[in-house]
Amino acid sequence: MSRDLSRRRFLSGAAAIGGGALLAGCYPTADPDVHTVLKVGEDLTEATQRFFLKPTSLAREFTEADISPKFRANGTRMPDSPEYAALAANDFADWRLEVGGLVENPATYSLADLRAMPSRTQITRHDCVEGWTCIGKWKGVPLAQILNAARLKPEAKFVVFTCADELVKTLDGTGRYYESHGLEDAFHPQTILAYEMNDRPLPIEHGAPLRLRAERMLGYKMPKYIMKVEAVDSLAPFGRGKGGFWEDYADYEWYAGI
Amino acid sequence: MSAAAIEGKPARVLVYRHSVLVRITHWVNVVCIAFLLMSGMAIFNAHPALYVGQKSTFDAPVLNLGVSYPDAHVIGQPFPSWLTGPARDLPSGRRIHFFFAWLFVINGAVYLIATLLTRHLWRDLLPTRDQLRHIGTTVRHHLRLYFPHEREYNVLQKFVYLAVAFVLLPGIVLAGLGMSPGFDAIFPGLVDFFGGRQTARTVHFICASLVVLFILVHVGLVLLSGVWNNLRSMVTGRYRIDPEENSHVS
Numbered sequence: 001m002s003r004d005l006s007r008r009r010f011l012s013g014a015a016a017i018g019g020g021a022l023l024a025g026c027y028p029t030a031d032p033d034v035h036t037v038l039k040v041g042e043d044l045t046e047a048t049q050r051f052f053l054k055p056t057s058l059a060r061e062f063t064e065a066d067i068s069p070k071f072r073a074n075g076t077r078m079p080d081s082p083e084y085a086a087l088a089a090n091d092f093a094d095w096r097l098e099v100g101g102l103v104e105n106p107a108t109y110s111l112a113d114l115r116a117m118p119s120r121t122q123i124t125r126h127d128c129v130e131g132w133t134c135i136g137k138w139k140g141v142p143l144a145q146i147l148n149a150a151r152l153k154p155e156a157k158f159v160v161f162t163c164a165d166e167l168v169k170t171l172d173g174t175g176r177y178y179e180s181h182g183l184e185d186a187f188h189p190q191t192i193l194a195y196e197m198n199d200r201p202l203p204i205e206h207g208a209p210l211r212l213r214a215e216r217m218l219g220y221k222m223p224k225y226i227m228k229v230e231a232v233d234s235l236a237p238f239g240r241g242k243g244g245f246w247e248d249y250a251d252y253e254w255y256a257g258i
Numbered sequence: 259m260s261a262a263a264i265e266g267k268p269a270r271v272l273v274y275r276h277s278v279l280v281r282i283t284h285w286v287n288v289v290c291i292a293f294l295l296m297s298g299m300a301i302f303n304a305h306p307a308l309y310v311g312q313k314s315t316f317d318a319p320v321l322n323l324g325v326s327y328p329d330a331h332v333i334g335q336p337f338p339s340w341l342t343g344p345a346r347d348l349p350s351g352r353r354i355h356f357f358f359a360w361l362f363v364i365n366g367a368v369y370l371i372a373t374l375l376t377r378h379l380w381r382d383l384l385p386t387r388d389q390l391r392h393i394g395t396t397v398r399h400h401l402r403l404y405f406p407h408e409r410e411y412n413v414l415q416k417f418v419y420l421a422v423a424f425v426l427l428p429g430i431v432l433a434g435l436g437m438s439p440g441f442d443a444i445f446p447g448l449v450d451f452f453g454g455r456q457t458a459r460t461v462h463f464i465c466a467s468l469v470v471l472f473i474l475v476h477v478g479l480v481l482l483s484g485v486w487n488n489l490r491s492m493v494t495g496r497y498r499i500d501p502e503e504n505s506h507v508s
Contacts, residue, residue, distance in 0.1 A: 029350040041357035049440040057443045068313050072330045125312065125455060127439050129348065131305035132314040132330065133455050216443045251349045257440025258356065 035251075046255035050184070053257075059190055059215035062123040067198060068134040071126070073205035076165035076177065079225055084164045092209035097193075101160070101230030104151035111195060111209050117141045120192050128219045129252065138213050140194030144187045146229065152183075156231035159186040160238055161212055164225035167245060179223040180235055180243040180254075181214060190215040193226065218256040220246045273409045275497035280378065283369040284492055290362035291469065293354055296344065298466055299337035300351030306336050308463055312454035320460060363431055370423070382411060383420055389413035405483035407499045422472055430465035433458045 028034050087095045092111050100106040121139040128134075147159065160180045168175030185191055191214045195202055202208045207224020214221050221244070235241060240248035247254050276284075307325040309315050316330045324334030345351035373379045389396070389412070396413050399405065406412075411419065435441045436449040436458030452458040480488045484498075491497035 027346045027350065028344050029346065029353060035353075038353040038357045041353065041360050044360050045356060045440075049438075049444065052444040053440065059439060059443045060446050060449075062312070066312060070316065070328065072314075072316070125439070127437075127455065128305070129352070130332075131301065131437075131459060132307075132309075132316075133312065135313045216440050218439060246349075250347070251353070253349075253352065253356075258438035 042253045042255055045258050049255075049257045053184075053216065055184065055188065057216070059124055062125070062135050064123065064137070066135045067123060067137055071134045071136050071198075071206070072128075072132065074128055074130075074219060076167060076224065077205040079163075079165035081164065081166065084225070087164075088204060088208065095209050095227075097210060097226065098228040099146055099150050099230075100228070101232050102153040102156040103147075103231050104153065105149065107150060109146075114141050114193065114195055114210070117145060120189070121196075122190055122192070122213070122215070124190070124213065124215045126219055126222075129246075129256065137198045138192065138194040139196035139199075140192035140210075140213065142189065143191045143193055143212070143229075144189070146193065147186060147231070150231070152231045155233045156183070157233050158182055158231070158235055158243070160228075160230045160232050160235070161223045161226050162228040162230070162238075163223050164227050168249065174239045174248065175245075176239070177223055177225070177245045178238055179212070179221055179245070180232075180238070181217075181221065185214050185216065188214070188216065193229075216257060220244070220252060221256045271499050271501050272496040273499050274495050275409065275491045276495045277376070277378070278495070279369070279372050279376070281492055281495060283365050283372075286361065286365045287369075290358045290365060291473070293344075293358040294362060295466065295470065296342050297351040297354035297358070300342040300345035301348060301355060302463065303332075303335040303337050303342065304348040304351075305332060306334070308460040309456040310454070310460060311456055314456055321463075359431075359434065366427060366431070370428075373423075383416055383423075385413045385416045386410075389416070403482055405479070407484065407487065407497070409497070409499055418472070418475075422469075426465055426468055426472070430462060430469065433462035433465060437462065 029038065095111060097109040097114065098106075099109070118141070119139055120142050121137065123135065123137045126134045126136060143159070158180045161178060163177040163179075166173075166176045181191070191212070193210050194213050195210055197203065197206050202211060207226070210226045211224040212222045212226060232238075235243040239245060242248045242251075243254045244252070246252040303324075305325060306323040307314075307316075307319040308321040309319055314330070316325070316327055319325065323336040324332055326333045339346070342351065345354050373383070389410075393413050399412075400414060432448060433452060436452045437455055442449045442455070449455055449458055452461055487498050
């Protein structure tokens with residue numbers, strides 16, 4: 001069974017890599033030098049927005065009347081692992097959030113623990129990189145609270161979120177969804193670990209039991225099905241090293257403020 | 259300038275029409291806009307529908323070229339790969355788009371600031387009273403595809419250049435910025451001015467369509483009114499004018 005699975009993973013991973021190389025070979029944007037030049041645009045955008053964004057600059061919040069009647073789900077709609085299925089079957093009572101990495105106080109939280117903590121509720125815009133927008137109401141624990149309780153070590157520069165969903169089956173597990181943020185966005189008041197959407201427990205298609213909201217960024221920077229939060233000083237050890245699943249696999253920008 | 263007369267040919271008067279600044283910024287703009295349009299179409303292909311307001315009303319798009327309802331999945335991409343050029347998909351489209359957007363904004367800012375400082379605006383772009391009085395004649399000339407070669411832009415050219423340089427192109431940048439969640443947190447007034455992020459996206463698309471319309475008319479008129487003369491003037495700055503018009507203008 002497990003041998004069969006790993007063989008399947010290997011084959012589909014090999015197919016994905018081969019297909020990617022084939023695609024990449026035909027287009028100038030895949031050339032490393034061209035890529036380096038084009039990346040100047042992303043760097044300029046990040047530097048400019050970070051210069052003007054204050055820690056207190058908030059994304060617009062809306063009213064109940066603005067909430068989208070149908071909030072489109074994107075990416076994984078149902079993680080297809082037996083482990084996740086078991087957690088979901090039990091209403092995530094056995095799910096634990098692991099907080100670790102470069103922190104003084106590693107911790108684990110159950111969903112009940114998170115629900116017992118002070119929360120923040122916000123009605124915000126969800127801007128997908130594809131161009132569409134939905135408005136939803138989110139309730140959750142400010143990430144800053146979790147990080148403050150964990151006490152980041154001074155060398156921590158990023159916060160990495162590891163998820164339960166695997167978008168691409170690979171031998172080494174680099175097809176698993178993950179994302180990362182710099183500390184400015186991790187500690188932003190609207191950055192929350194949300195367990196409720198539109199006054200109901202977070203639905204599976206939107207990332208149950210816990211997803212990130214980082215409201216000054218595009219949707220792919222808000223991972224769903226979060227299992228682990230880690231403070232790190234480098235993104236290199238994660239996935240293929242670019243700081244997120246879509247960054248690794250499709251070359252999306254790490255800074256997604258535009 | 260008098261060389262032509264010495265050769266005994268019909269008087270051929272070259273005037274210095276376009277400053278170095280105008281020529282450089284023009285051609286940088288050509289490159290930027292070409293890449294912005296191609297990559298913009300690749301980006302649009304990722305969700306080829308437009309909406310009005312703060313959010314996507316999937317049941318009531320103002321334009322839908324390939325998004326299913328009610329799932330809002332992409333079922334058709336309107337722009338083929340020969341139009342999107344080097345942008346093969348959404349991420350490469352975005353990289354190209356934002357790189358050339360920066361170049362375009364810097365180039366445009368240089369042009370607009372210099373236009374105000376060097377009196378390019380007053381001297382070359384604002385119509386004179388005389389031109390406004392004879393606007394009917396200029397319209398009739400255009401309708402008959404008759405284009406006298408004068409030192410100055412004609413009055414219709416001036417209106418179009420003013421509208422493109424001071425309204426359309428700045429407008430497309432602002433509408434694009436209004437779509438940025440980061441920029442909206444810095445300055446929420448912009449997206450509010452447009453009436454929401456999805457309206458800003460729609461305005462961005464309409465402006466891009468107007469840019470395409472401008473390019474078609476602009477290039478068409480360049481071809482019709484003397485392609486080599488026009489091209490030379492935008493490369494070397496020297497433009498051949500009809501002698502009688504020259505004396506009339508000066």
